[in-house]
Amino acid sequence: MPRHQATAAGLLALAEKNGYKKGTHKEQDQVKDERRHNDKTKKNHNGTLNRYVLWRLAYAERECHERGVPVPSKEEVRGQYLARGAPLPDLATIKDFIRFYIHTSQPKLADKTTTDSMGTICEWFFAGFTRVTGTVVPEDVRSEVYGVGFPGFS
Numbered sequence: 001m002p003r004h005q006a007t008a009a010g011l012l013a014l015a016e017k018n019g020y021k022k023g024t025h026k027e028q029d030q031v032k033d034e035r036r037h038n039d040k041t042k043k044n045h046n047g048t049l050n051r052y053v054l055w056r057l058a059y060a061e062r063e064c065h066e067r068g069v070p071v072p073s074k075e076e077v078r079g080q081y082l083a084r085g086a087p088l089p090d091l092a093t094i095k096d097f098i099r100f101y102i103h104t105s106q107p108k109l110a111d112k113t114t115t116d117s118m119g120t121i122c123e124w125f126f127a128g129f130t131r132v133t134g135t136v137v138p139e140d141v142r143s144e145v146y147g148v149g150f151p152g153f154s
Contacts, residue, residue, distance in 0.1 A: 037131065045128025048101075048121060053078045055100050086133040094145055098122060119146055 037045065057077045064071040072080075081089075089097070101121055122145050126137040 037127070041124075041127075042131075044124045045131060048124040049082060049128045049132060051101060051104065052097055052125065053081065055097055056081055082129070082132050084132075084134055086135060088129070088135050088137055088141070091141060091144060094125075094141070097125070098145065122146060 053074060057072070057074055060077055061071050080086075088094075098118065098121065102118060105117075105121075122142070126142055130136050
């Protein structure tokens with residue numbers, strides 16, 4: 001039996017029957033960049049940002065050993081790169097981190113990290129970076145990173 005064609009009035013009546021009230025959340029909905037993330041999402045953001053800090057720390061350790069200078073702590077590196085108001089890394093750095101992430105991933109569903117998985121990781125990085133630092137990642141940067149394709153990964 002074919003489904004009937006929904007009408008505007010019919011959809012509105014159904015929504016209102018199910019509790020929808022136009023404009024009820026208008027004040028909340030007008031707040032920009034105040035995304036509220038659930039605990040699981042924040043955990044994913046934090047895990048991705050932790051790997052970013054460890055990546056930065058690994059290169060800081062190597063450079064400090066080569067120069068014979070003290071190695072910064074993980075907390076110092078986190079403070080340098082993820083403090084409130086920290087600048088967004090340049091595009092090449094973001095792409096390099098994503099490649100590092102790919103090479104340190106242990107995929108659960110396939111032999112290698114998929115493009116869909118990397119899109120999710122990129123979003124966790126961008127959203128987490130914005131949530132922690134307050135620095136908004138511009139849409140053109142996001143698009144550029146998502147569009148890379150990361151050769152060798154499906």
